[in-house]
Amino acid sequence: MKNIEILGVHRNKQFSPNHIGNDDAIFSLTAQALEKTGCNISICSEDEFLKMEKVSQRFIFTMARQKEVVKKMQDLEKSGTVIVNSAFGIENCFRTNMTNGLVDNQIPYPKSFVVPTSYSGDEVFEQLPGKGFWIKRGDFHAIHKEDVTFAYTKKEAKEILREYSLRDIPDAVISEHLVGDLVKFYGVYGTDFFFWFYPYDLNHHKYSAYEEINGKSLYHSFEENNLKTLANASAEVLGVDIYGGDAIVGKDGSFHIIDLNDWPSFAPCRDDAAVFIAKRIVQKFTQKP
Structure with a gap:
């Protein structure tokens, strides 16, 4: 990857509710990890990206979510630009698209x-x-x-x-509404990285009122590899490489995916995750079409 020009497009703050600092951190750590491979990294905001008359870089990594940015990136992908996450995958993670995509592909979902x-x-x-x-x-x-x-x-x-x-x-x-333990997970498709935890135990959730509805964790027993397999299958269905989400674990150890997001904050594990994210980006940029 030495001397390859890469553009990084940051996420606008309005798309990081209660996680602005965390999203900044994982993006910056990923850029640093890519620079260590010899890449030349240029960074811009979503708004700056929209103003570009021409994007000279053939490789882009992005946390963008603004719909106009996603559409512009999709047009670039059609012309041969390689983007991680793919803008088509980003759009697939919009709630209605995600619901239809997971249900249509027999992913357990409420x-x-x-x-x-x-x-x-x-x-x-x-x-x-x-x-x-x-x-x-x-x-x-x-x-x-x-x-x-x-x-x-x-x-x-x-x-x-x-x-x-x-x-x-x-x-x-x-x-x-499904009854069970809420678990949050982060993954990087095509690598060994997978991390899960109980968000209420770490006070890691966007909106505190949800805990009152879901209830305290009862720590139902389950197979971690089964959760990883299901999470990876969900990411593959939606077409995202860097992902995170939420699942409900039932009393019998079964899972239902309730949310799948493109490139979340990885806040509890970002130092380790950034290395694998950069590795996956390099994989995507160097693989043959």
């Missing part, structure tokens, strides 16, 4: 329905088991705490949908 935010019926709610519903904006990731909200009743759920509609959010994912 029973869910994608509905327009104008939805006011009852039939969707009547088909979801358990008590309460998760309402999640479908067109993007969670930026505000209301973008992932637990509703105890149909009436409350419909109010959340109405609020989304007023914010011009076109669709939402309505999911059943």
